[in-house]
Amino acid sequence: MRIFYRGRLFIRLIATLFFVGCGNQQIVETDDLEVIKSLCDGADSQTLVIFDMDNVLTESMERAFQADLYPQVKDVVDKFRKRMKKLPLSEQEKLWAGQWEIPVCLVDESMPKLIESLQNRNVKVLMLTANPHGKISNINSIEQLCDSRLRALGINFEKSWPSVDIKHNFDNELTIFYKGEIFTLESKEIALKKFLECLPKHKFRKIIFLDDKRRNLEKVKNLAEKLKKVFIGIEYYRVFTKKRPKTDIFLIKKRLQQLMN
Numbered sequence: 001m002r003i004f005y006r007g008r009l010f011i012r013l014i015a016t017l018f019f020v021g022c023g024n025q026q027i028v029e030t031d032d033l034e035v036i037k038s039l040c041d042g043a044d045s046q047t048l049v050i051f052d053m054d055n056v057l058t059e060s061m062e063r064a065f066q067a068d069l070y071p072q073v074k075d076v077v078d079k080f081r082k083r084m085k086k087l088p089l090s091e092q093e094k095l096w097a098g099q100w101e102i103p104v105c106l107v108d109e110s111m112p113k114l115i116e117s118l119q120n121r122n123v124k125v126l127m128l129t130a131n132p133h134g135k136i137s138n139i140n141s142i143e144q145l146c147d148s149r150l151r152a153l154g155i156n157f158e159k160s161w162p163s164v165d166i167k168h169n170f171d172n173e174l175t176i177f178y179k180g181e182i183f184t185l186e187s188k189e190i191a192l193k194k195f196l197e198c199l200p201k202h203k204f205r206k207i208i209f210l211d212d213k214r215r216n217l218e219k220v221k222n223l224a225e226k227l228k229k230v231f232i233g234i235e236y237y238r239v240f241t242k243k244r245p246k247t248d249i250f251l252i253k254k255r256l257q258q259l260m261n
């Protein structure tokens, strides 16, 4: 069942009541942090709240790389990807590193407060991102770069995992756990399943998962179902509705060609 929520206090209340009546595993759509807060109202020490990184916590500060413009610049991006695949690996890495070096900003300025308030209530928060880790060209550690950026923006996932005994490479070369953050090149639900298996002492009763991609939410929902956990998936689409400056697509395409060369 697909549920669509948008709005403030009254709608928030209705949304919460409606959700309560809708079974144990649900996905809702919202661009509103107030709705997310209300869905997290019942979170406690047996709840795991998971945040995707790209386009949920942070987005590129470079206008040309912001998600709402993607449908209009897809042709340029596709051409770049095709060309890139033909390059030697070291050249590909240089281009990726160039994109990683572009600074990021918060999708919603209030997100750090929400995360901190969950941590203050003893709710465990985790970041789960489908991104590589380790060295890429002249960047020594993607995970360090991401972690320091998040901290600079007021988000500290490590605070939730002060004494957790889990290996850096808890699964295989494709996935790492670093300061409360999982970086994986596997499917997110596979990485999460392995992560939960490494934490036998933590019996989470409920999982709340924020992601901008429906397919990630569906897969983690299926995992939660198998593990008999309550699941609230939140398809967060704020990057598409937040106020942006007016943009000249012709200039944006020029800018993209410049950035991807």
Ligand SMILES: [Mg+2]
Pocket: 052, 053, 054, 055, 056, 211, 212, 213
């Ligand atoms: Mg994302």
